[in-house]
Amino acid sequence: MACSPWRAFFSTIIITDHYHRLEKVHQILRIWTLPLQELARVPLWTEREIGRHLTTLERLQAENNALRHELLGQAALVQQATLLTRDLTRLHALMQLGSTPRFTGRVCRLISSARNPFVQKVLLEGGESQGIQAGSPVLTDQGLMGQITRVYPDESEVTLISNRNLTIPVEIERTGLRTLAMGTGHQGELSLPYVPSQTDVKVGDLLLTSGIDGLYPRGLTVATLTSVTRHPSSAFVEITARVNAGTDTYPDVLVMAPNTAFQNLPPLDNPPHPPIHKKP
Incomplete structure (x- = not known):
């Protein structure tokens, strides 16, 4: 049996009214569940930040080790330079001593x-x-x-x-x-x-x-x-x-x-x- 135009009109009004009410309910539920959604995102955010922190820490440790190795190398060079300078000074003193007529x-x-x-x-x-x-x-x-x-x-x-x-x-x-x-x-x-x-x-x-x-x-x-x-x-x-x-x-x-x-x-x-x- 075919629906009359008036019946279709009133049905549309009723559905629209229910939709607006459901939209309000949806907004209220969304507001209420927003903390829960944020709480659900905490593990993901924590995992991402920990990963970023670990990556930064590893990079800093690698740079620190590289700088330490470079410092040790420089320290060894400085010690060798000091030793060579001391040996050259003593050798120069011996050469001066050996060049005198008496010695x-x-x-x-x-x-x-x-x-x-x-x-x-x-x-x-x-x-x-x-x-x-x-x-x-x-x-x-x-x-x-x-x-x-x-x-x-x-x-x-x-x-x-x-x-x-x-x-x-x-x-x-x-x-x-x-x-x-x-x-x-x-x-x-x-x-x-x-x-x-x-x-x-x-x-x-x-x-x-x-x-x-x-x-x-x-x-x-x-x-x-x-x-x-x-x-x-x-x-x-x-x-x-x-x-x-x-x-x-x-x-x-x-x-x-x-x-x-x-x-x-x-x-x-x-x-x-x-x-x-x-x-x-």
Whole structure:
């Protein structure tokens, strides 16, 4: 049965009215459910922000590691530059020392030390092929180190002055007292066993070579006194000294020509008397 126009008209009005009411209900429900929708988005937002934070953190850690590695590399370069500067300074001092007429010699590099620390010997780069001779004094820019005791074709053995078999004529710089310094067998240590107990000697006095043995030129720095002990029952002072020229900090040394000390001794304070001519 066909619908009349009026019925269709009223049906349209009723449907439209219901639609407007449903729209209001939909808006109200949307407002009420908006917090729930936002709450539902929280896990997604949290996951996205955590991912972004982790990505940023990883990037910062990677940059930090790269900068740390670069800093370590730069620090190593700075340390090497400092070491090279120090070595060049000492080498320059040795070259200046070797260029003086009194201390002519050859600059050589230390190769290794003896495995036994009580032997007190080291090896030099340079031997018979380079003109090194046994008996030659060995110096650093801080003083006397030892003496060439064995020469090979391209290497030389140096006995340090702290070796117990080595004895050096010395004088105390402050007082001019001459005595003997002997190696103790311990690294960088000397003893002075023949100084009388009433002698003016104290800690800090500097020992120099006296030159009376004809091997070491006079005036080379040898050691600094570190201990002075007087015993009432002994006629001599117990003295120990620390060698100024160490083998651990000086890679380059100056090897002097042997048996030149007498040629380089300074003139005597009192010149010899003129010859007396007898009457005929």
